Amino acid sequence: MSENPVRILIPEGRTLKAAEAQELGMIDALADDPLSAARTMALPDRLATAMLPEPATDPDAVAAARDAVAKRRPHQIAPQTAIDLVEAAACLPLTEALRIERAAFLDLRTNDQAAALRHLFFAERAAMAQGREDGADIARAVVVGGGNMGTGIAYALAQVGIMVTLLETDRKGVDRARANVAALYDQAVKRGKTSAADARAALSTRHSFHIGYEHLPPADIAIEAVFEDMEVKRHVFAALDAALPDNAILATNTSYLNVNRIAETVRNPLRFLGLHFFSPAHLMKLVEVVCADTTSPETLASVMRLAARLKKVPVLAGVCDGFIGNRILTRYRQTCDIMLIEGALPAQVDAAMRGFGMAMGPYEVQDLSGLDIAYANRKRMGWKDKPGFRYISIADCVVEETGRLGRKTSAGWYDYTDGKPTPSPRINGIVTRESARAGITRRTFTDEEIVDRVAAAIVEEGFRILQEGIAEKSANIDLVLVHGYGFPRWRGGPMHWAGRKGLSTILHHIEELAAEDPLSWGAPALLRQAVAEGKTPEELEPQDLRNNRLEQNR
Numbered sequence: 001m002s003e004n005p006v007r008i009l010i011p012e013g014r015t016l017k018a019a020e021a022q023e024l025g026m027i028d029a030l031a032d033d034p035l036s037a038a039r040t041m042a043l044p045d046r047l048a049t050a051m052l053p054e055p056a057t058d059p060d061a062v063a064a065a066r067d068a069v070a071k072r073r074p075h076q077i078a079p080q081t082a083i084d085l086v087e088a089a090a091c092l093p094l095t096e097a098l099r100i101e102r103a104a105f106l107d108l109r110t111n112d113q114a115a116a117l118r119h120l121f122f123a124e125r126a127a128m129a130q131g132r133e134d135g136a137d138i139a140r141a142v143v144v145g146g147g148n149m150g151t152g153i154a155y156a157l158a159q160v161g162i163m164v165t166l167l168e169t170d171r172k173g174v175d176r177a178r179a180n181v182a183a184l185y186d187q188a189v190k191r192g193k194t195s196a197a198d199a200r201a202a203l204s205t206r207h208s209f210h211i212g213y214e215h216l217p218p219a220d221i222a223i224e225a226v227f228e229d230m231e232v233k234r235h236v237f238a239a240l241d242a243a244l245p246d247n248a249i250l251a252t253n254t255s256y257l258n259v260n261r262i263a264e265t266v267r268n269p270l271r272f273l274g275l276h277f278f279s280p281a282h283l284m285k286l287v288e289v290v291c292a293d294t295t296s297p298e299t300l301a302s303v304m305r306l307a308a309r310l311k312k313v314p315v316l317a318g319v320c321d322g323f324i325g326n327r328i329l330t331r332y333r334q335t336c337d338i339m340l341i342e343g344a345l346p347a348q349v350d351a352a353m354r355g356f357g358m359a360m361g362p363y364e365v366q367d368l369s370g371l372d373i374a375y376a377n378r379k380r381m382g383w384k385d386k387p388g389f390r391y392i393s394i395a396d397c398v399v400e401e402t403g404r405l406g407r408k409t410s411a412g413w414y415d416y417t418d419g420k421p422t423p424s425p426r427i428n429g430i431v432t433r434e435s436a437r438a439g440i441t442r443r444t445f446t447d448e449e450i451v452d453r454v455a456a457a458i459v460e461e462g463f464r465i466l467q468e469g470i471a472e473k474s475a476n477i478d479l480v481l482v483h484g485y486g487f488p489r490w491r492g493g494p495m496h497w498a499g500r501k502g503l504s505t506i507l508h509h510i511e512e513l514a515a516e517d518p519l520s521w522g523a524p525a526l527l528r529q530a531v532a533e534g535k536t537p538e539e540l541e542p543q544d545l546r547n548n549r550l551e552q553n554r
Helices: 018-023 034-040 059-072 077-089 094-108 112-131 148-159 171-190 196-206 230-243 259-263 297-309 325-342 346-356 362-369 371-381 394-402 425-437 447-467 474-485 494-501 503-516 525-533 542-553
Strands: 140-144 163-168 207-211 221-224 249-252 272-277 286-290 313-317 414-417 420-423
Touching: 059 077, 077 094, 077 112, 112 297, 112 313, 112 474, 112 494, 140 148, 140 230, 148 163, 148 171, 148 196, 148 272, 163 171, 171 196, 171 207, 196 207, 221 230, 221 297, 230 249, 230 259, 249 297, 259 272, 272 297, 286 297, 286 474, 297 313, 313 474, 325 346, 325 362, 325 394, 325 425, 325 447, 325 474, 346 362, 346 425, 346 447, 362 371, 362 414, 371 394, 394 425, 420 425, 447 474, 447 494, 447 503, 447 525, 474 494, 494 503, 503 525
Parallel strands: 140 163, 140 221, 163 207, 221 249, 249 272, 286 313
Antiparallel strands: 272 286, 414 420
């Protein structure tokens, strides 16, 4: 093995700071005035340096690089190809190595993964450019709620120089919020993102903590981050409306609830909208900007400007249950639950989706976030008694009969030993029992069937979201699923992936599923139109979407 640790730069597309590049021998010198330094630098003997020695081969370093890239970028073609080419450079004559490199480049640039990554590159930049010109700058903010979400939002705001007041209802809540914010600064120091002195200065100068709504300092924006309860949120905004200046923007961080109903408590609803951060809010780049029926263009522009300042990827969404991301997530989970009752098991579904490239499977994710969250949402939506809806009992039985809520209770869809998940015989028993209760003869699912069914459900829901005007364009759905829900970046998001796979194939699959289970499946009119016209989701123009909505609303 090489004495020096393996530095993986090319396969991971890493960027280096100048000091690290000098340490690695990639640059010769650093200077505060590089132009002057270059003018006085003695030029090397060009003849002596024209033929550099061939690098030594190091099979152990190559193997270590392959292992590291396989873990960090599984399923991706280009990183492993890059390692092949670096290895070839140490073994082949220059002309032969260059010929191989050129051939690899031409092959890679035309494959599906390259197209997907280009698609996301331009979609991200278009989203982040929305806040660069219009809107007012925000200097002072109030954040309501000192839990993980509220403190993450407060910390993120403070990092871009905004003065933040974090509001709680009592002294105990304020003490907890202060400790949560301090913990984020401690983490930043440990990661080398800031110094201990700078962290102390930021905590003391940019953050304040407040009990109740009386005597709140003036603010340009207030962001609510309390738990998902409509009446609690309406109470919060009635109090903020009375306590803050009339021009302060009011934003709810709700994940599912009707933003228009919350806005009813505000005297001037023009200044109200949804601002759905993803947890952890100081790290996740995605934010759904939910435009209420009453949100003014000025309010929207100012929030987009704030998102750009935070270096977030803002995606505009309309009002519906779950907006873009959580609406699709709900459909995704429901589809997986149907496969459970028909014959699959949680660990198999998770493995199949990881094989597709998802960061985690749906049941692993639920164990991480807590089964109580999805359980409460199902109760809120009345799934058990919802007409025209196929209710699957398994997830509710797990919570109600066992009290298992995931990692927080050391047991959920999986059993946990020393923090490591293993398939649970008890959960598998509930799954098979509920199949029998429903009169279903269980069958075997292949991983391919699982992936195809989940992908079809996500794409179907994505077309409904486009059809209803919840998303402006298909690229926004791709951004939400990639940045918020672990959809593989190298597939470009579900809508882009569907276009590359072939919408006619997906439509045919949905029609087959609808024939078997009409309560759960049905082809959206916009999908049928796209297939009839031979268009991909990205090629659907605003006029296509408007006409489809008009037809739907007649």
